[in-house]
Amino acid sequence: MPAILVVDDDPGIVRLVRSYLEQAGFKAKSAFDGATARRLIRTERPDLVVLDLMLPDDDGFEIARALRSDPATANLPIIMLTARVDDTDRIVGLELGADDYIVKPFNPREVVARVRAVLRRAGGGAVVRNRIELGCLVLDLDAHQAWLAGHELELTPTEFALLSLFMRYPGHAFTRAELLEQGLGYAATGLERTVDSHIKNLRKKLDADPAAPVIETVYGVGYRLRNV
The missing domain is CATH 1.10.10.10 (Winged helix-like DNA-binding domain superfamily/Winged helix DNA-binding domain)
Known part of the structure; x- marks a missing residue:
């Protein structure tokens, strides 16, 4: 059961996304600030992070940059979640190594679909070495x-x-x-x-x-x- 960490300072969004992920068979954890997110990533080792850009104590871009620069988390799949609609923000996020980018407001089913797609790309579930x-x-x-x-x-x-x-x-x-x-x-x-x-x-x-x-x-x- 893949573990997904949902990072957002809006409790309503976190509850909604977690609910849909859990209904889809994922194990979901949550963080409402950057410090908690960084700690859970170190200790819990999630399979994917849904990361909001605007956090009360941190910047999602900085968290993504830190994850990509650390060999232990360099390959951790990241989906960025944000209310920003500027293409520049999207491009910056992708250049930092984010695997996908979802703009609020969103359909929670789309988040689940994107999570599944990114995990497939990450190679989960392969049973035959080739x-x-x-x-x-x-x-x-x-x-x-x-x-x-x-x-x-x-x-x-x-x-x-x-x-x-x-x-x-x-x-x-x-x-x-x-x-x-x-x-x-x-x-x-x-x-x-x-x-x-x-x-x-x-x-x-x-x-x-x-x-x-x-x-x-x-x-x-x-x-x-x-x-x-």
Whole structure:
């Protein structure tokens, strides 16, 4: 039973999200401030964090940055939850390594669906070890590990899901909508541009030479993986 930590300073939102998560079969815990959230993440080790950006004592961006910079939590799936509607905030969150971003007000069923999609991308429930090897890139889908030229990559669940899709179909040009649906597990209009932020992060981890990126831009279409 995956454990989800819901972090928000609004008790009503926390109760609502926890109720729907528990009805869906998840084990849910809650925190109403950043200090409690950080402590529970260290001690309880949740499988995913639903993280509000506006907390009374902390900033969700700072918490996400700290989680991604700590090897113990670098791969912890994060879904950001916020009342902000500015695309800049969404892009900043994704560039910090958030796996998804939900704007208030929201349908709690959507939160459950997003949690399931992100956990699937994180590799939960795999029972047969299998690997994808393409040139100097290697993915172990069961262990949820990736290597480039023998060096292990620290990938978020979303980055891992995108890379595994690219490696299954090298040379194929995917549209942003296809990457959302086939790689990330859901279709949503208006979110295609968020793929750009995930690709930007992935390129930083893959590319020694920015002039010859492993993931190429196909203008007017989307992205494809070149031979490596």
